[in-house]
Amino acid sequence: MNELDTSGWNKIYKDLQKVIGTEAxxxxxxxxxxxQLNLPVRLISRSHMLDVLRIDYDGRNKQKLARAYGYSQRSIERMLREIKEQEES
Structure with missing residues (x-):
C-alpha cells in the first residue's frame, strides 16, 4: 500500500498529524x-469545577486544586465565593 503523501497539507493539519497521528x-x-474551532484554555468546564470545589475543597487546598485543574487561585476564590453565596440563598 502506498504511503499517504502529506507534504501538500496545510500547516495546521501537519501540526495535528504530529500530535494525534494521520488517521485521527x-x-x-x-x-x-x-x-472554525476554538479550543478553551481549560479542559475542565467552570460548571464542573464548581462541583469539584463543593466536593474536594477542604478549606486549605485552594492552591492545590487550582494547579491540578488549570485554574488560577484567584478564579478558585471567585468560584468559592459564588458557592458560598448560593448556599446562603
Missing part, C-alpha cells in the same frame, strides 16, 4: 472541515 487528523478533517 483525517477523521478530524472529515468531521470538522470548514468549521
Amino acid at each position: 487528523t483525517l477523521n478530524l478533517f472529515k468531521e470538522y472541515r470548514g468549521i
Whole structure:
C-alpha cells in the first residue's frame, strides 16, 4: 500500500498529524472541515469545577486544586465565593 503523501497539507493539519497521528487528523478533517474551532484554555468546564470545589475543597487546598485543574487561585476564590453565596440563598 502506498504511503499517504502529506507534504501538500496545510500547516495546521501537519501540526495535528504530529500530535494525534494521520488517521485521527483525517477523521478530524472529515468531521470538522470548514468549521472554525476554538479550543478553551481549560479542559475542565467552570460548571464542573464548581462541583469539584463543593466536593474536594477542604478549606486549605485552594492552591492545590487550582494547579491540578488549570485554574488560577484567584478564579478558585471567585468560584468559592459564588458557592458560598448560593448556599446562603
